[in-house]
Amino acid sequence: MSDIKLNWKRNFGIIWAGQFMSLISSSLVNFAIIIWLSLETGSAEVLAYAAIAALLPQSIIGLFSGVFVDRWDRRKTMIFSDGFIACCTLIIALLFHYGNASLWLIYTLLAFRSAGSAFHMPAMQAAVPMLAPKSELLRVAGINQIIQSVSNIAGPALGALAIGFMDIAYVMYIDIIGAVFAIASLLLVKIPHPKQEKQTSTGSRQLFADMQLGLKAITSNKGISLLFLFSVLATICIMPIAVLFPLMTLEHYNGEAFHMSIVEASWGVGMLIGGGVLGVLKLKTNKVTLINYTYLLMGLAFAISGLLPAWAFWIFVLLTTLSGIAGSLYNACFTTIIQQNIDPLLLGRVFAMFFSISLLPSLIGLLGTGFLADTIGINVTFIILGTTIILIGVCSFLSKEMLPLGNQSELDDSPA
Known part of the structure; x- marks a missing residue:
């Protein structure tokens, strides 16, 4: 029985703490963006385009991103994905801060955030069975649902509160703080990577x-x-x-x-x-x-x-x-x-x-x-x-x- 298996609860506790901060901050910011777009444009069409920008790249890239997730170290993949998404959020925040946040730029950066998520989500799901015993996988999935649910409940409320008290630019920085917590938690654990078969071709x-x-x-x-x-x-x-x-x-x-x-x-x-x-x-x-x-x-x-x-x-x-x-x-x-x-x-x-x-x-x-x-x-x-x-x-x-x-x-x- 490996040390990683013996310490799986500790490892998940660390990962869940970081992911919870990241999820709730992302939920907060996503809802704040919806409120901002609604107040600024009053257009359902704009909201629809924003939703498509946030989902379409992830769905298209997902057709082949999983191949790279299976090749790469899954912990590093999650770290770099979180970092990339945080960088996109930082650019959006700076655009808001300096008054240059045109709709097409927001759509573009939401699409880039979506692309980062196309690697993070499958990496996280693929890492779980490398850490937890098979007998605990359903319980682990249940706890993941709890974390996502709390984020879904608290995020919109906190997003509405935040945008009422501060400028949208400063609200965006909250998501960056959440990403820092997620990355820090991943740096504290080890995630085994399954042995790869030798590739016979490239490209x-x-x-x-x-x-x-x-x-x-x-x-x-x-x-x-x-x-x-x-x-x-x-x-x-x-x-x-x-x-x-x-x-x-x-x-x-x-x-x-x-x-x-x-x-x-x-x-x-x-x-x-x-x-x-x-x-x-x-x-x-x-x-x-x-x-x-x-x-x-x-x-x-x-x-x-x-x-x-x-x-x-x-x-x-x-x-x-x-x-x-x-x-x-x-x-x-x-x-x-x-x-x-x-x-x-x-x-x-x-x-x-x-x-x-x-x-x-x-x-x-x-x-x-x-x-x-x-x-x-x-x-x-x-x-x-x-x-x-x-x-x-x-x-x-x-x-x-x-x-x-x-x-x-x-x-x-x-x-x-």
């Missing part, structure tokens, strides 16, 4: 060969292929709903900004509860079965939200909390299944490919979300997309090839 030929290995890891196992397929289809439905939550609150439930913040917080609270359950308890339920139930729960919550009358706002809040719990359980179970069933040498590219494959069609769907909601109504859109997610869950239940993935033996406590 673009090797790059595509490595990408094909990642794709083969997904397609060669019918259970994993189906798991990916259903997850991508569900994400395509969930992304538009996530964008429509504020408008659903304002238009269907006749709410105000205060009610929007309640709905936003209720989703975060739900994810916090789900992550807490996984972080404290060692659930014995088949993880694929749990995922299937989360599809049904989320779909029902969204569909019922669209059917409720305007006076039922607090029921909508409760349903949003339940969907947050389902989302937290789904994310943790999906991540754990991949970490347990994919060769550590391929984890970086598999996670990166999944993110890209699920996000690219979702972004296309986002472009038509406004038209769909304006044409048939926001509540009807919730009903249609929620019902579709329920059908995905039913099909997933009927696909027995995935069940063995959720029964993966966790008796081996060596790092995955």
Whole structure:
């Protein structure tokens, strides 16, 4: 049993402390930018372009970034990614400070930040099974959900508070401070790197060969292929709903900004509860079965939200909390299944490919979300997309090839 395995709780404690500071500062700054753009332009189109700039590069680069994540030292990859993102944030802050923050420059730097994230996210997910015993991966994923949930709850509130008390330029510096904490925490730990196979070629030929290995890891196992397929289809439905939550609150439930913040917080609270359950308890339920139930729960919550009358706002809040719990359980179970069933040498590219494959069609769907909601109504859109997610869950239940993935033996406590 290696020293790294014996000290895995200490190592994760250090990493989580740094990542928490980074996540909450990024959440704060992201929300502050949304507020600033809203106040300065009052344009939904501007917000849509900013969202696309922040997501599209990450989804495109993710198709091949995982290859490099698997080749490079994962700790150094996270450090350099955090540093690059911090440098982009510093440039944005300086542009704000000197009054030169044109929209196209903001879009460009948001895109560069997104490119850095394309390397950080898969590196972090691929590093987890190199540190933690297999039997603890689900709990680790649950604690990660707790950290993300607290960031999602506190970040927007702190962002609104910060932009009310200081100039947007100084708000941006908070994200840089968070990145410094994240980098410092990574410098204090060691992350093993799986032994690499000798490469027979170089350049673009090797790059595509490595990408094909990642794709083969997904397609060669019918259970994993189906798991990916259903997850991508569900994400395509969930992304538009996530964008429509504020408008659903304002238009269907006749709410105000205060009610929007309640709905936003209720989703975060739900994810916090789900992550807490996984972080404290060692659930014995088949993880694929749990995922299937989360599809049904989320779909029902969204569909019922669209059917409720305007006076039922607090029921909508409760349903949003339940969907947050389902989302937290789904994310943790999906991540754990991949970490347990994919060769550590391929984890970086598999996670990166999944993110890209699920996000690219979702972004296309986002472009038509406004038209769909304006044409048939926001509540009807919730009903249609929620019902579709329920059908995905039913099909997933009927696909027995995935069940063995959720029964993966966790008796081996060596790092995955």
